[in-house]
Amino acid sequence: MMLQYFENLESGINNAIKENPESASARKRYTIEIARLGKRLYSDTDRKAWAGALVPFDLLNTMGVTSCYAEFMASVLVSTDIGMELLENAEQTGYASDTCGYHRAIIGAAHKCLMPIPEFLISTTSPCTGGQAVLENLARLFKRDLFVIHIPQDESDQSVNFLADQIEDMVEFVANHTGSPLDKNKQCKAIENTNKAREVMSDVYNLAKQVPSPANGRDLSNFGIVMPLFFGTEAAVEIAQFYRDEFKSRINANNSGVPGESLRLMWLQNRIQFKNTLVKMLESEYKAAIVIDELNDITWDPIDPNDPYVGLARRSISSPLHGTAKRRIKHIIELAEAYRIDGAINPCHWGCRQGTGARGLIDSSMKEIGVPVLNLEVDCVDRRNFAEGQLITRIEAFMEMIESHPSPWKK
Amino acid sequence: MYYLGIDIGSLTCDAVLIDDNEKILASSVVPTGARNHEAITRATDEVLRSACISEKEVTATVSTGYGRKRVEGRLTAVTEITCHARGIKALLPGTHLLIDIGGQDSKAIELDENGQVVDFAMNDKCAAGTGRFLDAMARALQVDIDVMSELDNGAHGDLTISSMCTVFAESEVVSLIAEGVKVNEIVHGLNRSIASRTLSLIKRIIPDIIGFPIAMSGGVARNSGVVRAISNALENKVAIPPMPDTVGALGAALIARERYSHN
Secondary structure, eight states: OHHHHHHHHHHHHHHHHHHOGGGOOHHHHHHHHHHHHHHHHTSSSSEEEEEOTTSOHHHHHHTTEEEEEHHHHHHHHTTSTTHHHHHHHHHHTTOOTTSOHHHHHHHHHHHTTOSOOOSEEEEESSSOHHHHHHHHHHHHHHTOOEEEEOOOSSOOHHHHHHHHHHHHHHHHHHHHHHSOOOOHHHHHHHHHHHHHHHHHHHHHHHHHTSSSOSOOTTTTTTHHHHGGGGTTSHHHHHHHHHHHHHHHHHHHTTOOSSTTOOEEEEEOSOOOOSOOSHHHHHHHHHOEEEEEETTOSOOSOOOOTTSHHHHHHHHHHTOTTSSOHHHHHHHHHHHHHHHTOSEEEEOOOTTOIIIIITHHHHHHHHHHTTOOEEEOOOOSSOGGGOOHHHHHHHHHHHHHHHHTSOOTTOO | OEEEEEEEOSSEEEEEEEETTOOEEEEEEEEOOSOHHHHHHHHHHHHHHHHTOOGGGEEEEEEESTTGGGOTTOSEEOOHHHHHHHHHHHHSTTOOEEEEEOSSOEEEEEEOTTSOEEEEEEOOSOOTTSHHHHHHHHHHHTOOTTTGGGTTTTOOOOOOOOOOSHHHHHHHHHHHHHTTOOHHHHHHHHHHHHHHHHHHHHHHHOSOOTTOOEEEESGGGGOHHHHHHHHHHHTSOEEOOSSGGGHHHHHHHHHHHHHHHHO
């Protein structure tokens, strides 16, 4: 069923582009690549692994292992017709209904035999201990080996080396399971691709900073968190280039992502994954553009292709959702200033440490630079908990509040 | 010229008519019921009749409340947060914190020196601690909601209704009655629970509220027991404007006048 879903997704977009070549947006190219990944995950031919969000996918791609983090599949599953059934199924197996919807969806899908059985699993202890537990559950359910990468909390050389050693061990673990050792030449090429993608993504983000921004609220949604799945491949470079070309062309034509952009917003953490009208409402009624998502940033340096493990370790530790709240807030404030935002929306995803744990600290720190934060209480995955009318009132009140005050960047 | 503000809440539909000098000519509060349009028509008719004004003479209408987008012929729809802030600015200028507890929402709204909203917080996930919560508790206690506000007289205990889910709280109240706990102590406990919940909402936006001018609007502001409990929890006086349930509708009427003049 899911294989059919991804095939339909890819062919549907390709047909639309064929009929109208001008509609070939960067977002569509990006979605095609996601569909291809989904097809590979559900194929009978590819070697597969379920992984944690901070796993170096560049290396898995190099070693011929099709992989993704389980939360990504959850966001796809809940947008299908059976999404809610999966969540209910997880609750029937003992998951509380107010725990993270991403994880409930995965567990529900696994029990419904909708998660492909992997050859092995690789988890990361950060950014989410819930995700770690889910992979442990899947490993047990599928009777497959699980390799755990312990991500240290700080960026000291000792921590980086500790993680780099584990990445090296992970490569050995993968090689033992696939029977194919890592080809150093392929690894070198993959890291070069990663660095190239990094450079172009950085260009994309810098273009999005322009006032008005060439980005609208949908263009780069989930971009920063999904792109690592393609790292090491030429596809990652191509997707980023499509975005860079599209944004450049919009800027040259004096077209902003949201026509008549009036307000600029930041979205914290993850987007709401099922269909909803909130972003469209922000754009049509308030000319408000979500110009930056918290996870859409390059927080790491280029990686040495000949000695990549230290660089890959530094990249994992540099994730904005990893480490102390203080570090995360510093990053959010840097983004707020760079993108000149008027306000930020924090969905405060149900049952999530990142979503709710630091929200008071984020509020007060942003207030200090004159940027208000709207805290919603949304289950970003489970639409059964989505009270759209209540959310619209909160968002509209927030927009009315921002409109009645001068922008912090024009004082 | 005349300006109409309509606040369509979950429990009541309120209307306020003002003139060009911002003078309140008439106000009305009717039950919303299941049919918004009927309530809107009834509230509008009541204020027009009371002020001897025909519908054609109304220059502009602004709607607010959860049913704000169902008002036909409106100039615009504005959220209740902005409207309550505008209304309290007219009635109690200098208010720094406005607490609005209506039928299904409770809100803490921080205002600047110009009466503009600088921050707000609302109840999420459930409507415990709001007007509907009090209605349910009055039913459980088998008392009239209008007399409930004085039923905590003489209570000094520290009973707190621990569960703030309306259904569970109702069960807890029934159990307390069965245990022989006096009604005034139960009502006092309910009021303290609402105050505790409201305080959490307030502290999210203003951690230190001592000394700030505080006001309360919405239908629950008519309940003096709840107001006392909130005031005690805040260690601060809470001012109540005349007709607290029509503050949102008044704000909407004032915004109608401003937006019409601006356009």
